[in-house]
Amino acid sequence: MFSYHEINLYLDGIELPRPMSEIEGDAHDFKGDELLFLQKVKKHLCEGLDSESYKSKPVFCIGICRLNLTRIGLYILLEDELIFVHASAFKFREERAEWIVSCYPYRDIISLESNDEDYDYEDFESGVLFIKLENEKGAVRRKTIRNINPNHFECIRGFHEKMQRGRYI
Numbered sequence: 001m002f003s004y005h006e007i008n009l010y011l012d013g014i015e016l017p018r019p020m021s022e023i024e025g026d027a028h029d030f031k032g033d034e035l036l037f038l039q040k041v042k043k044h045l046c047e048g049l050d051s052e053s054y055k056s057k058p059v060f061c062i063g064i065c066r067l068n069l070t071r072i073g074l075y076i077l078l079e080d081e082l083i084f085v086h087a088s089a090f091k092f093r094e095e096r097a098e099w100i101v102s103c104y105p106y107r108d109i110i111s112l113e114s115n116d117e118d119y120d121y122e123d124f125e126s127g128v129l130f131i132k133l134e135n136e137k138g139a140v141r142r143k144t145i146r147n148i149n150p151n152h153f154e155c156i157r158g159f160h161e162k163m164q165r166g167r168y169i
Contacts, residue, residue: 002033002072002089007064008149011074014062020076021055023062036093041074041085048085048101054078060159061152065129065145067102075148077156080163081105082131084145106163108133110140114153126150 010030014023030038061077065084073086084102091097113130127150131143 002037004064004147006030007034007038011062011064012149012151016062017058017060019056020059020078023059033093037072040087040092040097040099044087044099044101045074045076045083045085048099049083049103061149061155063149063152064147066147067143067145075145077152077159079159080107082109082156104131104133104143106160108135109160109163110134112157112160114148114150114157127153129153129156 007030057078059076059078061075063075065073065075066089067073067084067086070089071086072089072092073084076083076085082104084104085099086102087097087099092099110132111130112132115126115128127146127148129145129148131145133141133143135141
């Protein structure tokens with residue numbers, strides 16, 4: 001059984017901010033699905049991004065989430081965007097599993113909301129983040145991200161507000 005709590009506990013223990021290239025930690029402490037998940041995330045993150053331009057960007061928050069009821073992933077908060085690396089919760093173990101790297105620059109995020117009243121800071125899987133995006137064609141899309149570490153809400157909201165202020169100045 002995949003343990004969100006154990007991985008989020010491990011990721012929450014990484015001292016941040018630090019450059020993306022230095023986010024390693026002791027993933028070898030995990031076995032089974034958790035270790036496999038972290039290895040595949042790292043592999044697909046490196047393949048899905050221009051690693052040269054991202055390796056020096058500081059990471060402010062990192063954790064595990066569910067992008068919908070069937071997709072699990074890892075989220076990374078950078079100074080100017082949110083990145084999600086995700087795959088099917090049922091197929092991530094398979095070699096042919098489809099992994100997707102989704103980048104949401106703050107300039108495309110219209111609003112962020114969270115379930116601030118309904119979570120427990122000790123429960124790393126209790127957070128829900130609602131994102132309203134404008135895509136390249138101008139259409140508004142909504143994303144609901146579940147199982148986010150609620151301790152990261154303030155950080156995410158703070159960066160978004162900073163980007164919104166920059167947008168209107």
